Amino acid sequence: MSTRALRRHITSRIMTGLVIVLSFTAVLALFLILGNLIIKGASSLDWAFFTKSPVPAGQSGGGVANAIVGTGIVVGLAAIIGVPLGVGAGMYLAEYGSGRLGWLVRFIADVLNGTPSIVIGIVGWTFIVRPTSRFSAVAGAVALAILMIPMLARTTEEMVRLVPHSLREAALALGYPRWRTSLKIVARTALGGIVTGSLVGIARVAGETAPLLFTALGNLNFSVHITQPIQTLSLQIYVYATGPFEEWHRLAWASALVLMGLVLIISLVARWVTRQRYGRIR
Amino acid sequence: MKLASDSRTVGPSDRAAQVSQTVRPSDRPTPVLESRAYNFWYGTNHALHDISMGIPRRAITALIGPSGCGKTTFLRSINRMHDLTPGARHTGEILLDGASIFGPGTDVVTLRRRIGMVFQRPNPFPKSVYDNVAYGPRLNALAHARELPDRVERALRQAALWEEVADRLREPGTALSGGQQQRLCIARALANEPELLLMDEPCSALDPIATQRIEELLVELKKSYTIVIVTHNMQQAARVSDYTGFFYVGNLVEFGVTQQLFTRPSDERTEAYITGRFG
Numbered sequence: 001m002s003t004r005a006l007r008r009h010i011t012s013r014i015m016t017g018l019v020i021v022l023s024f025t026a027v028l029a030l031f032l033i034l035g036n037l038i039i040k041g042a043s044s045l046d047w048a049f050f051t052k053s054p055v056p057a058g059q060s061g062g063g064v065a066n067a068i069v070g071t072g073i074v075v076g077l078a079a080i081i082g083v084p085l086g087v088g089a090g091m092y093l094a095e096y097g098s099g100r101l102g103w104l105v106r107f108i109a110d111v112l113n114g115t116p117s118i119v120i121g122i123v124g125w126t127f128i129v130r131p132t133s134r135f136s137a138v139a140g141a142v143a144l145a146i147l148m149i150p151m152l153a154r155t156t157e158e159m160v161r162l163v164p165h166s167l168r169e170a171a172l173a174l175g176y177p178r179w180r181t182s183l184k185i186v187a188r189t190a191l192g193g194i195v196t197g198s199l200v201g202i203a204r205v206a207g208e209t210a211p212l213l214f215t216a217l218g219n220l221n222f223s224v225h226i227t228q229p230i231q232t233l234s235l236q237i238y239v240y241a242t243g244p245f246e247e248w249h250r251l252a253w254a255s256a257l258v259l260m261g262l263v264l265i266i267s268l269v270a271r272w273v274t275r276q277r278y279g280r281i282r
Numbered sequence: 283m284k285l286a287s288d289s290r291t292v293g294p295s296d297r298a299a300q301v302s303q304t305v306r307p308s309d310r311p312t313p314v315l316e317s318r319a320y321n322f323w324y325g326t327n328h329a330l331h332d333i334s335m336g337i338p339r340r341a342i343t344a345l346i347g348p349s350g351c352g353k354t355t356f357l358r359s360i361n362r363m364h365d366l367t368p369g370a371r372h373t374g375e376i377l378l379d380g381a382s383i384f385g386p387g388t389d390v391v392t393l394r395r396r397i398g399m400v401f402q403r404p405n406p407f408p409k410s411v412y413d414n415v416a417y418g419p420r421l422n423a424l425a426h427a428r429e430l431p432d433r434v435e436r437a438l439r440q441a442a443l444w445e446e447v448a449d450r451l452r453e454p455g456t457a458l459s460g461g462q463q464q465r466l467c468i469a470r471a472l473a474n475e476p477e478l479l480l481m482d483e484p485c486s487a488l489d490p491i492a493t494q495r496i497e498e499l500l501v502e503l504k505k506s507y508t509i510v511i512v513t514h515n516m517q518q519a520a521r522v523s524d525y526t527g528f529f530y531v532g533n534l535v536e537f538g539v540t541q542q543l544f545t546r547p548s549d550e551r552t553e554a555y556i557t558g559r560f561g
Contacts (some may be wrong), residue, residue: 098368164405166401166403166405167405167407167408169363169399169401169405170399170401170405170406170407170467170470171407171417172363172366172394173361173363173394173398173399173401173471174394174395174398174417174418174421174470174471174474175391175392175393175394175395175418175421175422175474176391176421177391178366180421185407188408189407189408
């Protein structure tokens, strides 16, 4: 081997080693968090944890069933409100948004994307909680939806833009009106990406605490009324982790583990959908 | 209508050479499509200058010329694919069966159903082979649901693809080979039973074998369809077409019977191009 080839070989090895070390460092944080949660939280996971509501402070036992159900309700409502609006906005941006209005919508979405989530919570409080004079699951869902919309709009736009122009032309040349081309060909082709984007967006907001502080408020009792204050896992963690009781800390760890697991499951489903995208027929 | 009249008149020495031609100037069919002094601009770029030509029925018309000379632009004008291009405008007329394609009575959706198009790269929808072909008839309600399978089969047979995909109709169209995909796109266009089939360099992304199959197919198809094909491949134009138009910097330099245009071009630019002096 010539000197030059040897030098290249060695440089290649060093660089490869370096990036391996760096990627391990990056992933390490995730494993530390997950490991810590499992060590501190897993022991508290039992049947009661998932089925019982909290007991008065100081007593032991009880669970976070109210928070798990509440998370489902708030995030579900947020998805019902946010996904159609976000995906619709994204479709508009990609298909028709080349003009001034498109530019404006895109700009606002980007600003909204960078807005601290607590500000969104205050917005929810100002526009929903104060006029209706009550904290509610709906208010929390709206706040989460507002967080979700710009995210979904931009991912949907990216996904729709990935659809090859030739497919659009093929549909138009077959005599498809433009709106039908957008809906039947473009949206259908981008569907996998849009679903993935939506799931990632849902997973993102499922862990939010700040926007819910002034809107959903939290509730120590089991409640499924969407016009009443409601508990979510994130709020539960916030209250329990900052509280003075050992029992609360224990439950906070377990709640954190459950929340993490929930987000993980949604992400895995998103991954699975993405993989299905290419083999899909009809 | 201007056809071979644009080229030099056929001399006696050419007669022998033309016996093998399917179409002789004497039995020249009436044009399906006629372009009259058609001009086209992309913004300020004057892309097509006074294009006047008639596309004869049940024949293959090839449009040749160097890149960027307006062949594809003209082709795409015919089914109004420029409608959505920002800054595009035109003057002059294009008539399909005597009616202006730009006229207020012409619906662009109906027009595109009557004029099929096959693109440079195969672009099947990410759906099954069957659905790809059924797409047009389904939309245009051309066939009852129970006739649809027949119609799909007929289109696939016409595109010489049926034998290869008969047992793979439910597989995704994108899983076929490049040449098969292109024939699938041809079948998709034929399923609408168009009056005119536009093909924009349909073989440029294919290997020689697949190209040959498509060329054979074209010759077969012209028995029932009118075909306009843009090609960079002069041999291809010479092999398959009955009429050839030579485009150069946005002008239709010469248009006439293929045999004649290739053997005795009347314009020196045509001659320079077909003899390979530029392009």
